Amino acid sequence: MSFTGSIDYFSLETPLFLSSLLPLLATTNADLAPAILNGVLLSLVVIYLASKIGSEIAKYLNLSSVLGELVAGLVVGISALHLLVFPDSGLDGSSSIVMQLLQFVNPLDPVVLDRVFAAQSEVISVLAELGVIILLFEIGLESDLRQLKQVGAQAAVVACTGVLVPFVLGTGGLMLLFNVSAIPAVFAGAALTATSIGITSKVLSELGQLKSSEGQIILGAAIIDDVLGIIVLAVVAGLAKTGSIDAMNVIYLIISATVFLVGSVLIGGFFNRSFVTIVDRLKTRGNIITTAIVFAFMMAFLANALHLEAILGAFAAGLVLDETDARNELDELIKPIADLFVPIFFVTVGARADLSGLNPAIESNRAGLVIAGFLIVVAIVGKVVTGWVVFGQPGINRLAIGAGMIPRGEVGLVFAGIGAASGAIDKPLQAAIIIMVIFTTLMAPPLLQIAFGKPDEPPTATAIKSTSDPVN
């Protein structure tokens, strides 16, 4: 009997005759709310069970728990069990096992079922986005601004190399070896550029390497890389649409990204003090966590509004609050919240990945598989080399840095989606990009683990001291 569910937008479109097909109370809009809530509850139960089983098995096998959650997502998602599927996969509500269970406990008309399916999928999608926002906020809290600044130059070099090399190798290779024409080749090359911060940072955190110099270079490079990826996307999408590059848009993005990142760090010093003052003045429950989350969400909103990524804002917010006295308490308070939100992100990333293109027995898959193989090689080589451009850091683990840049995650999929939607790339090439993304995402956690050696080793947080300012 909750009245919080609002589904009025359905009412305009649901044909009147449907009302008579529905049970007793179906004449009011509020009646879909329990079904949507139930869909969300059941999906979350599936996500949490999958994430726990996946991460526990991974832990038992001494693998990264992120890998466990991604694979668990593959198992419950579109590729296998269909427990957790999304409308953008092309499936309708009746293909989702969660929706079938809802049907079982409370029969719904097929049209209504699809509405419920769409609405609950939308909610889970936003929860997943909030999950990666909270993850990056937590990563920001675990990071150290001074350390990040110290490795800034190295991170920038790594980021630029890691964008240029895969782009040139990918675009050139597709044109020369596979006779792909220029625009689709540029699209696929661009899809090879941007590293997934979420996956890399979480694995670094698990390995206790977030504060090592390698970890800070990877993190800094992934952040810069993400901004470069947004710019590359704007360029490529403009190229696909109009055949020319929208220089103003590119300049706008470069300026807004710079202003945002530099601005966050500069105002950070000011906000540090006001944060503690505000928190101390508040007398009601949740003073620290609510203030922190408001700041994180506002920064995420700002970044998103500037056409950057929400996660950049959340990361900057975490970096700023890491400098305050409330840091330790905040670290403890954010943990259960992250434990609740972050698995939604990783499991849905896995659940959305469609492995059906990987079956070589199907004739139509083969063209995509061959290209995919090429893209995977470029994706790995193009990022691994970045470890060797790091300067002034003798004894640094170069393989680890290269490995940390490998996962493409969500960004590559956005390229594939936009490329396909605009008609710039054909189906085999799109499938190849998706396979490359899945492969690099799944291989990065174990590769990072190998590159860093045993996870039981103490984190090399002191390694950076060799080059750091003695004043610190």
Next chain:
Amino acid sequence: MSFTGSIDYFSLETPLFLSSLLPLLATTNADLAPAILNGVLLSLVVIYLASKIGSEIAKYLNLSSVLGELVAGLVVGISALHLLVFPDSGLDGSSSIVMQLLQFVNPLDPVVLDRVFAAQSEVISVLAELGVIILLFEIGLESDLRQLKQVGAQAAVVACTGVLVPFVLGTGGLMLLFNVSAIPAVFAGAALTATSIGITSKVLSELGQLKSSEGQIILGAAIIDDVLGIIVLAVVAGLAKTGSIDAMNVIYLIISATVFLVGSVLIGGFFNRSFVTIVDRLKTRGNIITTAIVFAFMMAFLANALHLEAILGAFAAGLVLDETDARNELDELIKPIADLFVPIFFVTVGARADLSGLNPAIESNRAGLVIAGFLIVVAIVGKVVTGWVVFGQPGINRLAIGAGMIPRGEVGLVFAGIGAASGAIDKPLQAAIIIMVIFTTLMAPPLLQIAFGKPDEPPTATAIKSTSDPVN
């Protein structure tokens, strides 16, 4: 560039010509996802700022912080600032200040804007429902099953009295004094019956009275009352639709409610042990909180699936886990999660309440206002008397029990909504019910505070011992 947002269901309905009106990337469905995410982020920032400002002012004035959050909701919602409005209020996206801000940072076509508005409202609505589920889970954790069992008989008497008296007085009064015909009178009478567990339990928790005998009687009565409310709703809705009572449905609801509540308590003893065993075996982060939330959400799903309320399941889950060794740790872990989710519920309850019907200068409001005055008197008298039916508890605070049963909250609004949608009640009567709900919800927190005396007093948790089994 997140790809987790899925809004494919829009694509089937968006006319093709719109695509050309939209900016560069608008040809793919994934492009609404950043706007929806931004709407959610901005709405959450509004909710958290409102809840903190409201609860801090309330605290300063020595009032309940729930009252502060409800009033803050009124201020940001449909009645005043229009920062947080919902499509079911009849407003479209352009009336929402949050959506205007989104428009400002990223212009959207009006049709697309309404889609974004609908989707973000849906997400906030579900988050609010998750909020009250988590609140009741936390209340369950704070409650004591043995104490609840001890006051079970008194709670049942209070609940039944609190359903019968307002129903008879309300229905009879409307028919005799206002010449309302039978079916609308029965509807309004039914809307007077069910107490809002969420508001009452949160205020009790704030006052440190959740474990007093008064608190446990109120809580137990509110739970039973909620189940009775569901049965009354089924009866009344059937009556309005077919003119007769669907006896099978009523029997089904009574049986499923009884089986669910008794079953939860019985299996509780078994699950207690397995919970601790499972938690101890899990080696990855979030072992306690994820297992607890999976249990809570599964119970909420079950209750919802049985046509009971999700919050009943969450409360039962909390009660069961309160008996385990992990209780203290769980109490700490659930707090930041509750701090994040629960304010969404209280602020949206306030934001959805439309006070425009309260203006007596508007001619058409007057009929509703007179009836509302009558309903408010019945709503208060009908629940306050329940304090005096408590037996075998000498010295108990009877006024506090009566006051605790007063808030009607969401349940009354559901009655008003279903009654209006089915044509059983007219607009003035609907407005009167809504005003009664707003009034009882807002007056209950300060009234409870007055009835219990100063909030600084130590909780009278030991008061129950006078009648308790000496073996305990």
